[in-house]
Amino acid sequence: MNRSKPFEILAVQFQTSRESAKYFLIRVQKSFKTEKPPHQLILDFMDEQNFEFLPRPHRVATLMNESGVWSHPLHAEPPGLADEEDIYGE
16 A cells, blocks of 8 residues: 655645655644654644645644644744745745
8 A cells, every 4th residue: 555645745735845845844843842743643734724825834833732733832933034935925
């Protein structure tokens, strides 16, 4: 059985590279201080949200925390980079 990994599904869904999708999932995980959500849970949550564009990783973590999907402490949001506007469609 050939099952796709969460980062592969994310890469196709948001038309990005597999490496970028994997990096994104890891950044969502690193937004939490202690317990890290599994990649599949992050992907399932994002599917429910119907994002049109790939959001910032910390935004996904914040929404997961606020909705009770993953109720663990968050790190402060990192400062944005100058070119993030192009990456995240903002």
